[in-house]
Amino acid sequence: MTPPGFSPAFDAEFHDLLRWRRDVRHFRRDRVPGPVLDGLLATACLAPSVGLSEPWRFVRVDDPARRRAVRDDFAHCNARALAARDGSDASDYARLKLAGLDDAPHHVAVFSDNDPAQGRGLGRGTMPQTTTWSTVMAIHTFWLAATVAGVGVGWVSIIDPARVSAMLDVDPGWELVAYLCVGYPQDPSDTPELQRRGWERRAPERQHWIER
Template identity: 60%
Template sequence: MQQPDFSHHFSKELNELFKWRRDVRHFQRQPLPDHLLDDLLQTSILAPSVGLSEPWRFMLVESPKKRSIIRQSFETCNKNALEGYDGEQASNYASLKLAGLDDAPHHVAVFCEKNTKQGQGLGRQTMPATTTWSTVMAIHTFWLAATAAGVGIGWVSILEPNLVAKALEAEDNWEFIAYLCVGYPVAPSSSPELERMGWEKRNPERRQWIRR
């Protein structure tokens, strides 16, 4: 089978896709069309994985009760985080919208089966965390596919992992990796919201490569 000949135009559009992949916090409440979320998740499993282990486990969180538990966990963690800042930094933190839990029509929790038998342990003896990294690759693939379809994703990391896993009745050997809000963004942007809000800016030094 011959690899497709990707055009220069495609390469430029792909670069634009990377620029427009943003962590979305402001969502429209309308659900995605039927089957679109499934199609995007199907694309996510094209991601590479160590030893072809495919350790990712995607869970659609549709229960209002379970969503409420997640929301409460976010409120607790966000309050604790705020107490760790002082003065202007605390004020700036309080002004940030750090989750789209209330408006996003779809919630997706992502877990990693760290010790999955699939892949027969290939590549994991010396670096066992590669199953976790493989799961993150699937999340990134999902994110890019969603962006290309005009769909936004917001990664909520201000949560209690053990509480989330218990609330969602995850398997004992599943590690909680991410809680994603999914839906159409209110106002798409090619720049990070944290940068626009003045919380942080990109570091030019990160564009330089270390050589040894």
């Protein structure tokens, strides 16, 4: 089988895709059509996985009570994070919008089954974390596909994984890797919001090899 050739134009568009893949926190409230969401999931499942184990488990959180419970957990964890800061750092942190939980029409929790029968354990003997990393690859693939479709994704990490897993009543052996807000972005940008708000900047030195 002959692999496809990728043109210079495609290369430029691919780099544009990576620049425009942003962590979105400001969403419109209109829902993404079901076939579009299904297509994003199908594309995510093209991601590589250790031993072809496909350990990712994408859970759509549609129940209003469960979504409120996750929102309350975020508020609790965020308040603790703010209390741990002081001075100007606390003031800067308080001004950040760190989640789109209220406005995003879709919530997606992504879990990793870290001991799946699929894959028969190949590649996990010395590095068992590869199942989690495989799930992260699927999340990133989902995110890129969403960007192509004009859909925004925001990763909510200021939550308690154990509490949220219990709220969603999933297999106790699954590990919560990401809680995603999904919907159409209000203000698309090719620059990270944290950079626009002066919280942090990219480090050019990361683009250089560390040689040993």
